[in-house]
Amino acid sequence: MKIQKNKLNIIKSIFFVLLLTPLIRLIILGINDALGANPIETVERSTGYWALFYLLLSLSITPLRLTVKISWPIHIRRMIGLYSFFYGCFHAVTYFWLDHWFDWQEILNDIFKHPYVLVGFLSLLLLIPLAITSTNKMMKAMGRWWKRLHYLVYLIAVLSILHFLWLVKKDITEPALFAIIFALLISIRVFHKRIRLNATNDYHR
Amino acid sequence: MKINNSEIIPVSEITPYETYMGRRDFIKAASAALMAAPFLSFNSEVSAATNASLLGYTKSPYGADEKLTSYNEVTNYNNYYEFGTSKSDPALESKGLVTHPWTVSIEGAVKKNKQINLDDLLKLAPLEERIYRMRCVEGWSMVIPWIGIPMSKLIQWAEPTSNAKFIEFVSLADQSQMPGVRTNILDWPYTEGLRMDEAMHPLTIIAVGLYGKLLPNQNGAPLRLVVPWKYGFKNAKSIVKIRFVESMPKTSWMKAGPKEYGFYANVNPMVDHPRWTQSTERRIGGGLFTPRIKTKLFNGYAEQVAHMYAGMDLVKNF
Ligand code: HEM
Numbered sequence: 001m002k003i004q005k006n007k008l009n010i011i012k013s014i015f016f017v018l019l020l021t022p023l024i025r026l027i028i029l030g031i032n033d034a035l036g037a038n039p040i041e042t043v044e045r046s047t048g049y050w051a052l053f054y055l056l057l058s059l060s061i062t063p064l065r066l067t068v069k070i071s072w073p074i075h076i077r078r079m080i081g082l083y084s085f086f087y088g089c090f091h092a093v094t095y096f097w098l099d100h101w102f103d104w105q106e107i108l109n110d111i112f113k114h115p116y117v118l119v120g121f122l123s124l125l126l127l128i129p130l131a132i133t134s135t136n137k138m139m140k141a142m143g144r145w146w147k148r149l150h151y152l153v154y155l156i157a158v159l160s161i162l163h164f165l166w167l168v169k170k171d172i173t174e175p176a177l178f179a180i181i182f183a184l185l186i187s188i189r190v191f192h193k194r195i196r197l198n199a200t201n202d203y204h205r
Numbered sequence: 206m207k208i209n210n211s212e213i214i215p216v217s218e219i220t221p222y223e224t225y226m227g228r229r230d231f232i233k234a235a236s237a238a239l240m241a242a243p244f245l246s247f248n249s250e251v252s253a254a255t256n257a258s259l260l261g262y263t264k265s266p267y268g269a270d271e272k273l274t275s276y277n278e279v280t281n282y283n284n285y286y287e288f289g290t291s292k293s294d295p296a297l298e299s300k301g302l303v304t305h306p307w308t309v310s311i312e313g314a315v316k317k318n319k320q321i322n323l324d325d326l327l328k329l330a331p332l333e334e335r336i337y338r339m340r341c342v343e344g345w346s347m348v349i350p351w352i353g354i355p356m357s358k359l360i361q362w363a364e365p366t367s368n369a370k371f372i373e374f375v376s377l378a379d380q381s382q383m384p385g386v387r388t389n390i391l392d393w394p395y396t397e398g399l400r401m402d403e404a405m406h407p408l409t410i411i412a413v414g415l416y417g418k419l420l421p422n423q424n425g426a427p428l429r430l431v432v433p434w435k436y437g438f439k440n441a442k443s444i445v446k447i448r449f450v451e452s453m454p455k456t457s458w459m460k461a462g463p464k465e466y467g468f469y470a471n472v473n474p475m476v477d478h479p480r481w482t483q484s485t486e487r488r489i490g491g492g493l494f495t496p497r498i499k500t501k502l503f504n505g506y507a508e509q510v511a512h513m514y515a516g517m518d519l520v521k522n523f
Contacts, residue, residue: 030493033492035493036282036292036293037278037281037282037489037490038282038292038345038487038489039346039491039492039493040487041487045410072430098493098494099497100497101496101497106482106484106485109482110482113477113482114477114479114480114481115478166268166480167480169480170286170288170290170390170391170461170462171290171390
């Protein structure tokens with residue numbers, strides 16, 4: 001299904017606002033002093049949650065096409081990925097600033113002593129090159145290396161899920177749910193790749 | 206019968222007791238409170254008790270000079286896994302918990318196993334207010350004005366034998382009233398433990414109220430342990446059984462994460478939890494821009510309690 005350019009712009013605008021709502025919600029709650037008893041924790045958790053959510057959302061675009069044959073979301077994949085990076089940055093800034101007031105000694109200690117912080121930190125670091133190379137220009141300039149670089153997203157997803165899994169105290173329901181969704185998305189891709197390899201004619205690009 | 210907040214009897218409306226009141230007076234005043242509210246018949250003491258104000262208690266010398274955490278925050282940001290794992294679950298899910306009548310069984314290394322009901326337990330000693338810091342292992346803290354009696358008074362009443370070296374506290378685990386107990390998040394019932402000298406320490410109390418009111422359900426009604434120099438999870442809530450034992454009991458959290466939660470769980474900024482640094486804490490009540498504060502050894506009660514751990518390796522005995 002092809003869609004027209006002006007329709008696409010409308011879709012993009014809608015999603016631009018939609019994906020921003022978790023942040024708008026936090027701002028409204030903040031203004032109304034309604035972030036709960038531990039507002040810093042609320043912001044830290046919410047931004048981390050949405051960073052991971054969007055990361056998995058960006059990874060579900062291709063499986064969506066492969067399974068239910070909906071292909072237009074490919075046009076908003078980059079936006080979703082960048083939003084994941086944006087929320088991840090917001091999350092990290094909350095951590096560095098509001099949570100630890102740039103106490104670098106304590107922050108470094110926290111990062112290197114606690115595996116969950118380390119993997120979160122690594123996943124944000126790895127997101128940086130992906131965000132930088134997300135422009136059309138970069139995509140062209142890098143050729144096949146672009147795709148290779150962007151395979152990093154799978155590693156980032158694994159690290160982020162581990163980050164979540166290792167930070168919860170006892171109730172692992174939420175991170176487990178993310179892990180299951182991730183596993184599902186991967187299996188859809190693998191399954192279809194198999195079919196594609198087995199097929200005599202090379203359909204889809 | 207459910208009574209909502211608007212029916213709470215404000216202390217000020219009933220009696221202007223400010224000073225020390227004896228045990229008997231407390232009972233009298235409590236009955237007066239019930240009388241003063243005609244809609245509470247005496248058999249519905251149950252719910253009346255959960256909402257009525259506690260009336261007589263002494264101000265004790267134990268009081269942190271810190272700013273109190275607001276009642277709203279103390280009662281809406283709780284870890285009480287029997288009612289769910291999120292901080293807001295306990296306040297929502299514990300509303301129906303029946304806390305009256307309530308009996309506590311005393312078992313194990315005691316002259317004779319016995320039971321004590323809440324009303325008799327309250328007669329063991331005059332109620333005292335204790336303003337304590339509470340430090341959660343997750344890195345946040347509060348300042349709470351508890352009301353209770355010294356744990357030592359209950360221990361004296363229990364008459365432990367010389368075999369009693371430790372005490373195990375067992376919380377209620379009632380699937381019909383506690384949705385969290387239907388999950389296997391922890392090994393129910395919740396159990397905690399103290400060494401005998403820790404339990405006898407004058408700072409250790411059985412709390413039955415806070416902020417001048419009877420203990421809200423989400424804070425462990427009708428009675429809970431408060432040991433202010435240890436991480437919050439040591440403070441067993443809604444206690445139904447107290448067992449005197451010879452060897453160190455295995456607590457629920459020790460079973461859940463032996464590398465993460467030790468028996469002693471003394472607040473110690475130098476000993477990190479595998480997942481959280483313990484050198485600082487966030488005091489609940491601050492805003493987005495309130496920085497953390499430094500955590501103190503034994504939560505600031507070192508002067509009173511450090512001698513109990515003299516010569517002990519606090520890293521090994523975390
Ligand atoms: C510098 C990098 C990062 C640091 C220092 C960091 C640190 C943290 C901290 C301190 C928490 C809260 C733990 C708690 O409240 O107990 C947290 C939660 C979380 N973080 Fe990160 N993080 C980083 C990067 C990321 C990234 C890149 C993602 C995802 C793409 C992410 C996803 C999450 C999630 C999902 C949570 C849990 C949210 C919840 O409880 O609902 N983090 N992180």
